[in-house]
Amino acid sequence: MYDVIIIGGGVVGSSIARELSKYDIKVLLIEKEDDVASGGASKANSAILHAGYDPVPGTLKAKLNVRGNEMFDELCKDLDVPMKRVGSLVAAFSQDEVESLYKLYDRGLKNGVKNISIISADMVKEIEPNINDTIVAALYAKTAGIICPYGFVIALAENAAQNGVEFVFNQEVISIDKEDDVFTVKTQDKEYFGKYIVNAAGLYADVINNMVNDKRFSIHPRKGEYLILDKEEGYLANTVIFQVPTKMGKGILVSPTVDGNLLIGPTSEDIYNKEFRKTTYKGLEKAIKGAKKSVEKFNERKTITQFTGVRAVPDVDGEDFIIGESDVKGFINVAGIESPGFTSSPAIAEMVGEILKDAGLNMVEKDNFNPKRKPVIRFNELTDEERNELIKKNPAYGKIICRCETVTEGEIIDAIRRPVGAKSIDGVKRRVRAGMGRCQGGFCSPRVLEILSRELNADPLNVTKFGGRSNVLTAKAKEYLINSYKELLKSGV
Amino acid sequence: MEYDIVIIGAGPAGLGAAVEAYEKGVRNILIIERDSYPGGILQQCIHNGFGLIEFKEELSGPEYAERFIEKVRKYGINMMLNTMVLNISSDKIVKAVNQENGVMEIKAKAIILAMGCRERPRGAISIPGTRPAGIFTAGTAQRYVNMEGYMPGKEIVILGSGDIGLIMARRFTLEGATVKAVVELMPYSSGLTRNIVQCLDDFGIPLLLSHTVIEIRGKERVEGVTIAQVDENKKPILSTAKYISCDTLILSVGLIPENELSKSAGIMLDPVTGGPLVNESMETNVEGIFACGNVLQVHDLVDNVTKEARLAADSAVKYINKMLIKEGRHIDVKAGSGIRYVVPQMVNYENIDDKVKFHMRPTDVYKNAYITVKSGDKQIIRKKMQRLTPGEMILIDVPKDKFLSDDLSPVGEITFEVEVV
Numbered sequence: 001m002y003d004v005i006i007i008g009g010g011v012v013g014s015s016i017a018r019e020l021s022k023y024d025i026k027v028l029l030i031e032k033e034d035d036v037a038s039g040g041a042s043k044a045n046s047a048i049l050h051a052g053y054d055p056v057p058g059t060l061k062a063k064l065n066v067r068g069n070e071m072f073d074e075l076c077k078d079l080d081v082p083m084k085r086v087g088s089l090v091a092a093f094s095q096d097e098v099e100s101l102y103k104l105y106d107r108g109l110k111n112g113v114k115n116i117s118i119i120s121a122d123m124v125k126e127i128e129p130n131i132n133d134t135i136v137a138a139l140y141a142k143t144a145g146i147i148c149p150y151g152f153v154i155a156l157a158e159n160a161a162q163n164g165v166e167f168v169f170n171q172e173v174i175s176i177d178k179e180d181d182v183f184t185v186k187t188q189d190k191e192y193f194g195k196y197i198v199n200a201a202g203l204y205a206d207v208i209n210n211m212v213n214d215k216r217f218s219i220h221p222r223k224g225e226y227l228i229l230d231k232e233e234g235y236l237a238n239t240v241i242f243q244v245p246t247k248m249g250k251g252i253l254v255s256p257t258v259d260g261n262l263l264i265g266p267t268s269e270d271i272y273n274k275e276f277r278k279t280t281y282k283g284l285e286k287a288i289k290g291a292k293k294s295v296e297k298f299n300e301r302k303t304i305t306q307f308t309g310v311r312a313v314p315d316v317d318g319e320d321f322i323i324g325e326s327d328v329k330g331f332i333n334v335a336g337i338e339s340p341g342f343t344s345s346p347a348i349a350e351m352v353g354e355i356l357k358d359a360g361l362n363m364v365e366k367d368n369f370n371p372k373r374k375p376v377i378r379f380n381e382l383t384d385e386e387r388n389e390l391i392k393k394n395p396a397y398g399k400i401i402c403r404c405e406t407v408t409e410g411e412i413i414d415a416i417r418r419p420v421g422a423k424s425i426d427g428v429k430r431r432v433r434a435g436m437g438r439c440q441g442g443f444c445s446p447r448v449l450e451i452l453s454r455e456l457n458a459d460p461l462n463v464t465k466f467g468g469r470s471n472v473l474t475a476k477a478k479e480y481l482i483n484s485y486k487e488l489l490k491s492g493v
Numbered sequence: 494m495e496y497d498i499v500i501i502g503a504g505p506a507g508l509g510a511a512v513e514a515y516e517k518g519v520r521n522i523l524i525i526e527r528d529s530y531p532g533g534i535l536q537q538c539i540h541n542g543f544g545l546i547e548f549k550e551e552l553s554g555p556e557y558a559e560r561f562i563e564k565v566r567k568y569g570i571n572m573m574l575n576t577m578v579l580n581i582s583s584d585k586i587v588k589a590v591n592q593e594n595g596v597m598e599i600k601a602k603a604i605i606l607a608m609g610c611r612e613r614p615r616g617a618i619s620i621p622g623t624r625p626a627g628i629f630t631a632g633t634a635q636r637y638v639n640m641e642g643y644m645p646g647k648e649i650v651i652l653g654s655g656d657i658g659l660i661m662a663r664r665f666t667l668e669g670a671t672v673k674a675v676v677e678l679m680p681y682s683s684g685l686t687r688n689i690v691q692c693l694d695d696f697g698i699p700l701l702l703s704h705t706v707i708e709i710r711g712k713e714r715v716e717g718v719t720i721a722q723v724d725e726n727k728k729p730i731l732s733t734a735k736y737i738s739c740d741t742l743i744l745s746v747g748l749i750p751e752n753e754l755s756k757s758a759g760i761m762l763d764p765v766t767g768g769p770l771v772n773e774s775m776e777t778n779v780e781g782i783f784a785c786g787n788v789l790q791v792h793d794l795v796d797n798v799t800k801e802a803r804l805a806a807d808s809a810v811k812y813i814n815k816m817l818i819k820e821g822r823h824i825d826v827k828a829g830s831g832i833r834y835v836v837p838q839m840v841n842y843e844n845i846d847d848k849v850k851f852h853m854r855p856t857d858v859y860k861n862a863y864i865t866v867k868s869g870d871k872q873i874i875r876k877k878m879q880r881l882t883p884g885e886m887i888l889i890d891v892p893k894d895k896f897l898s899d900d901l902s903p904v905g906e907i908t909f910e911v912e913v914v
């Protein structure tokens with residue numbers, strides 16, 4: 001019997017898991033995909049730590065955004081996750097748009113955002129020499145940052161696991177029942193029992209809520225398409241460059257990534273099926289055109305990959321996060337977590353801790369909670385002396401597997417063996433960047449597959465790209481031939 | 494560590510260069526290769542067709558490589574396997590890493606770049622759709638089938654008609670899989686004619702020219718692709734869209750010379766070939782650093798790689814013996830109308846023995862055309878060609894005396910052109 005069962009291993013579920021791992025309680029996180037940050041918005045988003053001038057004052061969004069943003073310095077240090085406070089600009093390209101800057105500025109002040117100012121075109125040019133010359137002014141927020149989104153979630157999960165939280169993967173919650181204060185959570189092949197449920201299922205938080213609550217809501221998917229450009233184009237942006245927001249969101253941004261690539265997007269389009277996570281000609285064209293409004297100079301032919309993120313838009317009034325205990329006692333919703341949900345996640349986790357306490361969970365702090373996650377060795381960032389010392393201790397660090405990003409076998413083995421380790425090609429990729437460079441795994445993926453199969457003791461045919469039925473290989477050589485001969489023989493030819 | 498010549502890459506280019514340098518008298522040679530076995534891309538090319546010019550035989554890739562590997566062994570040339578070069582500097586210090594020695598710095602009098610090339614991935618061509626398993630570049634698929642013994646899929650669509658894609662179409666078929674179509678954006682194939690005949694026509698695999706894949710479908714594994722015809726501007730004509738169900742999409746959409754290392758040494762690259770700018774001696778703009786094979790320009794025949802490797806090695810030997818002339822009269826080489834690029838991109842007249850071999854590719858398919866070489870308005874060479882296609886490299890020898898103008902001084906530049914009659 002668990003004290004708390006968290007459903008969903010996105011940034012919200014993982015933040016909550018890590019927060020609850022500070023206490024002497026038994027916690028389980030259930031995720032339907034094969035990894036954290038693999039199924040939902042936490043993997044595919046703009047990766048921005050928002051300063052907090054967007055949300056309407058007084059909302060949970062406003063409060064949790066500003067608080068969450070502040071928490072990242074310490075968190076990223078403890079968890080060994082790359083994050084950069086590069087600052088953000090909301091760029092106005094006409095006088096009309098300048099008006100909106102002042103509105104945002106006011107909101108920012110009301111929300112308690114520090115270090116914001118409206119700056120002139122000349123000052124913008126100084127910060128962003130490659131921004132288009134039509135720039136008139138910008139709202140400059142120094143506290144905005146960029147982060148590796150899946151890297152952060154993985155680190156949270158590892159640290160939570162290290163501190164005792166259990167994780168199960170490839171288990172989709174299909175029903176929840178409550179009897180005598182105990183919830184029975186059913187997945188396709190198991191049952192779990194818990195006193196409290198935290199619903200952090202992202203796009204599917206409505207489905208989970210509606211399994212137990214009479215008070216139903218629904219969540220609509222709104223898609224955003226992105227392009228990632230080669231590191232050669234990374235110089236074009238030093239800060240996150242937003243445009244003046246519209247009804248559909250914060251518009252298209254141009255931003256550096258923590259790894260030095262250039263990120264462009266997202267579009268904003270309501271879709272009807274939560275699983276329609278595909279990029280389209282139209283969408284990508286829109287993203288490119290939109291981004292050219294801010295920075296004309298980028299070369300879209302230097303795209304190395306494209307992806308889609310899906311926002312979870314709730315149908316309730318007020319456009320705020322839905323966080324709190326529902327009518328069913330012990331069932332806590334953390335739903336409708338749209339942007340700035342990533343930035344808010346550590347503050348959301350704190351809040352959920354409070355809610356659980358108020359709901360009667362006995363939360364005694366552990367005396368052995370370790371806030372620090374064992375650092376990850378990144379060969380690429382070491383000096384030659386450090387590299388040599390490391391290779392002497394562990395020769396696997398002397399073997400380069402991913403040549404574009406200079407990732408060694410040692411790092412890949414580490415990624416697999418860590419708590420909440422990688423189980424698929426994409427899992428390795430998200431942990432150590434093998435396959436994220438300009439050749440996108442063409443060279444290293446067979447080698448990563450080999451290491452995975454060895455480390456996990458799995459037949460190469462069972463190694464997947466990202467769990468489920470995403471197997472990379474389909475048969476042994478000659479198998480199709482042998483099978484077709486067998487068929488022929490059977491039919492008597 | 495110090496060597497006369499350090500060669501990076503043990504594919505046919507690197508091996509050929511090592512053998513040649515040894516035969517020209519240099520003993521202190523090091524080959525560095527990141528793989529556990531020499532041979533480069535040839536190790537996964539188990540089809541035949543290698544060595545027709547070099548050995549007058551039809552060898553498989555590994556057999557062709559083996560002829561050079563044997564010589565390297567016989568000569569006792571140093572080879573460091575499982576060793577990755579991390580960067581090189583303009584003063585010819587090579588930084589490499591392996592499991593036994595850790596990170597090491599190796600000083601070279603001359604360096605020969607022979608790192609080969611890599612394939613263009615999906616992102617580079619931006620096909621919209623989902624991102625399931627089942628999308629491979631042709632070379633990756635080739636490695637799985639030929640070296641690891643696994644099939645990447647059963648019902649296959651191939652995008653791009655480059656040689657590796659064509660060869661894999663045949664290979665998959667022989668393995669009992671079905672290749673539903675080879676889809677090519679251009680109005681012509683970018684592969685060798687002999688490969689179209691032997692790999693597609695002989696097996697009844699359709700080649701759809703002026704077509705492309707406009708969407709990938711499938712959540713976990715590829716379930717199908719939508720293809721469409723393209724117009725003259727290569728924009729898809731949506732009314733021609735057609736769905737093909739398949740579990741695998743193979744990309745054979747071009748190779749890019751592997752020049753990350755070259756950049757670290759300050760070597761200037763040709764924006765068209767993606768390889769270094771070189772002169773008649775295969776020397777880059779950084780003195781004493783030479784290049785050959787696919788790192789210089791993507792070749793379609795390994796025999797030409799070997800030839801180029803010999804030239805690079807000869808020049809490196811001359812360079813360390815101070816016999817390569819740096820000063821002197823330079824001739825610029827230009828790609829004129831109908832020609833996409835020419836290698837080498839410049840010539841130092843003083844270093845020509847008797848002729849210079851130029852490699853080039855046409856921009857389009859031409860029938861009954863001439864390749865002309867001009868210096869100013871004067872035509873110095875005119876060669877009749879049956880058929881020109883971007884998929885087949887053109888080789889033109891220009892004899893030394895042709896570089897001279899009427900007053901017997903070297904010309905300032907020469908231009909290669911396609912002349913259609």
Ligand SMILES: Cc1cc2nc3c(=O)[nH]c(=O)nc-3n(C[C@H](O)[C@H](O)[C@H](O)COP(=O)(O)OP(=O)(O)OC[C@H]3O[C@@H](n4cnc5c(N)ncnc54)[C@H](O)[C@@H]3O)c2cc1C
Pocket residue numbers: 007008009010011012013014030031032033036037038039040041042043044045046047048049050171172173174200201202203204205208223224266309310311312337338339340341342343344
């Ligand atoms: C396009 C886009 C751009 C964004 N940009 C930013 C930004 O720049 N900054 C920012 O702060 N925020 C941004 N956001 C918002 C942020 O990404 C989200 O708020 C945040 O990731 C939500 O996290 P989550 O954990 O709630 O959801 P998710 O990450 O979607 O996680 C939910 C998890 O639940 C699992 N799950 C679902 N159903 C079940 C089930 N039945 N059983 C088991 N598991 C289940 C899913 O597989 C998934 O892993 C952006 C969002 C989008 C879509």
Ligand SMILES: Cc1cc2nc3c(=O)[nH]c(=O)nc-3n(C[C@H](O)[C@H](O)[C@H](O)COP(=O)(O)OP(=O)(O)OC[C@H]3O[C@@H](n4cnc5c(N)ncnc54)[C@H](O)[C@@H]3O)c2cc1C
Pocket residue numbers: 501502503504505506507525526527528532533534535538540541542543544576577578579607608609610632635656657660751754785786787788791792793794795796798
């Ligand atoms: C799939 C395929 C099929 C082909 N089919 C034919 C055919 O049928 N007939 C024919 O005549 N030709 C064919 N060719 C062409 C010919 O084989 C190639 O042009 C030739 O192999 C190129 O040789 P190379 O030595 O330049 O490159 P490669 O063979 O690619 O060798 C480069 C070597 O450099 C190493 N290397 C790269 N970077 C580093 C580093 N940083 N540190 C250490 N080592 C490094 C690599 O591991 C590799 O071993 C084919 C080519 C390909 C790719």
